[in-house]
Amino acid sequence: MKVLRITNDHGWTPADLRQYEKTIQNVKMRQRVMTIRLIMERYTGKEVSQLLNLHRETVSIYVKTFNQYGMDGLVTRQYSTGKPAYLTQEEKEELRRMILESTPEKEGFGIDANWDTRVIQHVIYEKFSVTMSRSGIYRMLTGMGLSYTRPTYTLAKADQNEQKQFLQNMEMVKKTSRAI
Incomplete structure (x- = not known):
């Protein structure tokens, strides 16, 4: 012993x-x-x-x-630094700039008007030759201070008066259809 x-x-x-x-x-x-x-x-x-x-x-x-x-x-305790990031800090900054200041169409990545994880996945692969999962991209974006939301559309040429008139007509139709 x-x-x-x-x-x-x-x-x-x-x-x-x-x-x-x-x-x-x-x-x-x-x-x-x-x-x-x-x-x-x-x-x-x-x-x-x-x-x-x-x-x-x-x-x-x-x-x-x-x-x-x-x-x-x-x-003294030495902790592991963990797995290295897929993208360097410069690459992340470039991606962040692209997302905030441009659209996929303007960057030459299809006809999409909004960024989503599928488009970002394609951009990362094409631009930086890195393959990432969509959930990994979501976590990376969250770590970069970005949040993912669905786009809301507003019709630029819509007439406010016509929309109000339409809503009034709809209310009238609802009221009269119940009476029948």
């Missing part, structure tokens, strides 16, 4: 670690320091894992990390 040991204390004593634990706000980081302190106080890895409700491998990893990198390596 392998015994966990602190091979390089990096100048830390159990008393120093106990004081340092009290200053740490993050519970997970405090637990890491507590793990090292308990190992320094001659608890076994199995006992520490039971006391702190950690897996024994996790205790072993914390001790290995502390031995190798010291306290800085133990309490």
